[in-house]
């Protein structure tokens with residue numbers, strides 16, 4: 001009897017700790033967009049920070065059609081803890097351009113520029129805010145206490161500066177790199193819906209797919225299609 | 232408004248003209264703040280980045296701060312001009328109406344400053360921002376009124392009188408323009424100005440239908456996508472126009488259509504006003520000139536409005552549309568006040 005109890009407990013524990021990795025690539029189906037040059041002349045500090053003109057990051061597609069800065073998350077997942085969240089302002093651009101944070105987690109906002117910025121959150125679930133970041137203020141911390149779909153944090157001094165933040169109650173999310181690749185590790189075994197979000201497509205245009213996570217790697221690839229002309 | 236020949240003060244009148252011109256310039260700068268979306272580039276008020284606004288270094292006036300902080304500085308100047316004007320009037324003039332109007336102007340400009348602070352504090356709610364824009368026009372009219380009442384001609388016994396009907400038409404025109412400015416302010420501050428990129432049609436329809444909003448959104452999205460794909464496109468500022476490219480709602484459709492339609496009514500009435508004066512008051516040079524200027528200004532306004540759409544909200548054209556709009560109102564208001572003054576002989 002005792003043996004049986006132990007084995008049941010072991011089985012439970014192992015099933016609880018059974019976790020896998022979800023990875024995949026996000027691609028774009030359509031004519032590769034031309035990235036717009038950002039007009040930074042309004043602030044000399046911004047322009048001089050870039051050797052070549054800075055380009056828009058709203059839809060970055062490489063020559064293989066892979067999209068950077070797509071936010072991918074595991075819907076309804078529990079647990080997990082995200083790595084520290086840092087949003088840097090560098091050369092009057094946000095780095096990263098898209099970021100996920102956990103509820104209550106500190107988001108460290110840095111100002112690496114020799115100019116001033118304002119940090120304007122356009123969140124709706126969480127209360128929106130706007131605060132100053134003069135040259136001398138190099139770091140500020142904010143946190144969000146409600147989960148929220150991606151919203152903009154932008155700078156009104158430099159109208160091209162806009163980043164996207166989403167708040168989760170778990171730690172299973174990732175943003176694609178320049179090869180459109182993402183990896184979400186340590187996802188507890190189970191069946192999930194995986195959601196991919198892109199800035200131009202917004203929440204209305206998210207792509208979802210079901211993925212079964214077991215011990216090992218599961219693949220979830222996504223393709224954003226340029227909306228068709230007719231409808 | 233009693234006129235009092237012995238009370239004409241050329242210096243006070245000159246001051247009133249200066250105040251009026253500066254108020255007009257202030258509206259243009261305020262328009263630039265919105266057109267460049269710089270309203271929140273200075274998050275604190277009345278301080279600027281934690282510093283006393285008058286001590287904030289000019290070298291820090293970069294990007295949006297140039298417009299927002301510049302607007303605050305220029306508004307302080309206008310506030311000071313009006314304050315001095317009020318004190319001046321109270322010191323030298325016994326005209327009760329003049330005192331009342333100047334005091335009211337002072338209250339309006341103070342209220343306007345507070346509204347500006349509030350809209351920054353509450354992150355630009357549509358209604359506060361639109362009110363701030365509309366009350367600005369009111370203040371301009373009040374400065375016009377003060378300029379008129381302090382003028383020499385106002386305080387002289389008039390030689391020519393006008394058909395009283397001219398006052399009625401002028402008043403109607405002023406109210407119509409006023410309404411149009413409010414519609415414009417609401418449209419502008421609810422980001423409904425770019426729900427269509429075509430004129431005179433709106434997404435292909437002369438009279439848009441709420442039932443076709445989905446279709447309009449698709450049409451507009453196609454236009455946006457073509458611009459995402461091509462860097463040499465007309466929509467070169469697409470990256471900073473996000474908020475204006477949100478899906479069309481029925482409210483946005485209605486307010487935008489209302490502004491376009493009301494423009495025709497205003498234009499029609501001003502044409503009628505102009506014809507009426509040419510027919511019945513040919514000998515009154517003040518009104519012939521005034522109504523002609525009004526007609527030219529409103530025609531220019533029409534063209535600027537169309538180009539605001541065609542250029543996809545070019546910053547300068549859009550702001551000229553706002554500034555010239557307040558000029559149209561001020562001209563019509565001027566003619567209304569004078570036609571009131573000249574409407575009867577007793």
Ligand SMILES: [Cu+2]
Pocket residue numbers: 092116117118155156157158161
């Ligand atoms: Cu900035």
